[in-house]
Amino acid sequence: MQERYRTVAREGVHETEINKSRFICALAPAATEQLAQEFLRRVRAEHPTATHNCFAYVIGADGAVQKAGDDGEPGGTAGVPMLQMLLRRDVRYVAAVVTRYYGGVKLGAGGLIRAYGGVVGEALDVVGTVVRQRFRLATVTIDHQRAGKLENDLRATGRAVREVRYAEAVTIEVGLPEAEVDAFRAWLADVTAGAAGLELGGEAYGDA
Numbered sequence: 001m002q003e004r005y006r007t008v009a010r011e012g013v014h015e016t017e018i019n020k021s022r023f024i025c026a027l028a029p030a031a032t033e034q035l036a037q038e039f040l041r042r043v044r045a046e047h048p049t050a051t052h053n054c055f056a057y058v059i060g061a062d063g064a065v066q067k068a069g070d071d072g073e074p075g076g077t078a079g080v081p082m083l084q085m086l087l088r089r090d091v092r093y094v095a096a097v098v099t100r101y102y103g104g105v106k107l108g109a110g111g112l113i114r115a116y117g118g119v120v121g122e123a124l125d126v127v128g129t130v131v132r133q134r135f136r137l138a139t140v141t142i143d144h145q146r147a148g149k150l151e152n153d154l155r156a157t158g159r160a161v162r163e164v165r166y167a168e169a170v171t172i173e174v175g176l177p178e179a180e181v182d183a184f185r186a187w188l189a190d191v192t193a194g195a196a197g198l199e200l201g202g203e204a205y206g207d208a
Contacts, residue, residue: 020103081117135175
């Protein structure tokens with residue numbers, strides 16, 4: 001499992017004009033292939049009169065799922081250069097759709113490759129990227145009296161507090177880099193005088 005990966009910071013759109021054709025690149029984070037395909041359908045629905053809606057997506061921190069489509073452009077001139085740009089920029093869990101409105105001037109195969117790849121690169125610059133780090137999920141259980149101070153201490157030391165739940169006791173879910181689990185266990189025992197419980201869970205990705 002990858003320790004970290006880069007993805008787009010948010011959904012976003014960037015448009016450019018090349019030889020009278022409009023190229024509109026829509027980017028979105030996509031946790032699954034299904035979400036990537038839903039994003040493609042949504043963009044196509046927003047541009048029903050477009051000449052082409054070409055796509056590329058990369059799913060998995062290791063890039064296990066890679067798909068691209070030319071939507072009627074000459075084979076290999078749209079989806080593949082889009083996919084190559086995503087891989088070159090090392091982004092994962094991302095979907096890109098480039099909508100083209102043809103302006104009457106043919107670009108040729110080389111021109112199309114540069115246009116489709118280029119607009120994805122420009123869109124990545126505009127939207128921005130974030131690094132996601134692999135964490136071990138840990139649940140801390142503490143009494144109400146100590147909960148507020150402990151939560152403040154966790155945040156003050158830069159711990160990734162993911163959720164706080166109040167019931168008979170207070171449970172605080174945190175994300176820990178695997179290498180810091182033992183040190184965190186010792187820190188927790190120290191700051192709570194041994195009053196807190198710690199239960200390790202599965203793994204997830206969070207902001208690095």
